[in-house]
Amino acid sequence: MAREVGNAIEHTTLGQLAASSAIYYDPEPRKTIIKADEELLAFHYQFMPGASQDEEAPSPWLLRLELDCAKMLGKAMEIEHIERVLQESLPE
Numbered sequence: 001m002a003r004e005v006g007n008a009i010e011h012t013t014l015g016q017l018a019a020s021s022a023i024y025y026d027p028e029p030r031k032t033i034i035k036a037d038e039e040l041l042a043f044h045y046q047f048m049p050g051a052s053q054d055e056e057a058p059s060p061w062l063l064r065l066e067l068d069c070a071k072m073l074g075k076a077m078e079i080e081h082i083e084r085v086l087q088e089s090l091p092e
Helices: 002-009 035-047 069-074 079-089
Strands: 018-025 061-067
Touching: 061 069
Parallel strands: none
Antiparallel strands: 018 061
């Protein structure tokens, strides 16, 4: 119970949950030159509602964070919470 209370009041940053981070430049993000992203992008455009290759091109800069599962479990943090906070915090 003490851990739950501590997690509820403690401020947690992405840096505390990340196993690694990297910044990539991809001049054509819709087609991607990053091999590891090809399958993910294909899935995104096929299955994500509202995703279209016709929409405005995203930024060519990509921030990749690899989250540490053990750290997330220790903080009782779920990926959905991180996603929600990022969407609320970042400009469209």
